[in-house]
Amino acid sequence: MESSGARRGRRRRPSRRRPLLHTALAVVAVTGVTAEGTVYVKARAHAGAAAVSSAATPAASLSAAASEEATVTKAAVDRDALLSEAMATVSVPSGAEVSAAVLAVGSGESAGYGEAAFDTASIVKVDILAALLLQAQDAGRQLTATEQAYATKMIENSDNASATQLWHTIGRADGLDAANKRLGLTSTSGGDGELWGLTQTTAADQLVLLRQVFGDDESQLSAASRAYVQGLMGSVETDQRWGVSAAGDAGSWALKNGWLARSTTNLWDVNSIGRVTVDGTGYLVAVLSKGTGTQAEGIALVEAAAKAAVSAFTGE
Known part of the structure; x- marks a missing residue:
């Protein structure tokens, strides 16, 4: 995932890059078809989504991180x-x-x-x-x-x-x-x-x-x-x-x-x-x-x- 640019503090602390967390999901792969005709597809965080501010609350940051890392499985039926x-x-x-x-x-x-x-x-x-x-x-x-x-x-x-x-x-x-x-x-x-x-x-x-x-x-x-x-x-x-x-x-x-x-x-x-x-x-x-x-x-x-x-x- 791409990182944001560094931002310097007033006391010239060493710069460091912080990853931006994204919330949009996009289908990236088809992983299998069951005998019942269900097609499974995986979706993960999309790099083009809006960034989550580094100043977000801890709870919001954790939630965003979880949504970024989680793999979502969706099902489509093959009729x-x-x-x-x-x-x-x-x-x-x-x-x-x-x-x-x-x-x-x-x-x-x-x-x-x-x-x-x-x-x-x-x-x-x-x-x-x-x-x-x-x-x-x-x-x-x-x-x-x-x-x-x-x-x-x-x-x-x-x-x-x-x-x-x-x-x-x-x-x-x-x-x-x-x-x-x-x-x-x-x-x-x-x-x-x-x-x-x-x-x-x-x-x-x-x-x-x-x-x-x-x-x-x-x-x-x-x-x-x-x-x-x-x-x-x-x-x-x-x-x-x-x-x-x-x-x-x-x-x-x-x-x-x-x-x-x-x-x-x-x-x-x-x-x-x-x-x-x-x-x-x-x-x-x-x-x-x-x-x-x-x-x-x-x-x-x-x-x-x-x-x-x-x-x-x-x-x-």
Whole structure:
């Protein structure tokens, strides 16, 4: 540590240098990561802080000296590591794949597992509706009665014919891709032609979409548009209330699921995205899967992964 300059007394006593004591702390080193995913960092006195006068009281001097010499340990949680540990406990059927992403609404902390692209199946219907609402906002208009009817059936009942109608309204893949560029989805590509269900996406991108739908004023969607999508996702028909809802408290969900049997392999894509609440804390959760032998097997995988994702924050 640097010393202050010497100061001479009136009787010309020999000069001597007195160290200045500093109070500011700065992080200087990362010292380790525990198995629980906690990163430990050390902090010590920073040389750029204000000096403590040599005329300070003994108690103040001792306190300052203690703060200078003490090493302070702070903890930051590695959520990605915790999520990886939690996902390691999920039983994934042979040949299947799963990816998950989660965000704690209050703190803004997030975690992701897996970077692969998956078919959206019907979860793309939320994206289609977001694109439609953006286009309506740009035009300064409300959705027409017909568009609202299609949107309701598309989200609440997962009606494919309604989705196809709105897919055409937004301009199919080009319209979806243009909207996603504004929404911040960087790894999602609209399906070819009429195949909106084969839109490719990642769990991380679906988390971005959920933040647009359930976020605040920073969203590209207006407050009215967000409330509209949230209301529909909170009213899906009874037999479609599986998926990420398994990770939250009863009745706390707003979601959209997707399921698709691929004709080329006879294997299933099963996905779920939405918002859940656990003990008063909201979480945005996206889980994508492919390669399960049955829809039921895919649902079980998605629900187990959703619970694991949330446990990275709750520890349960």
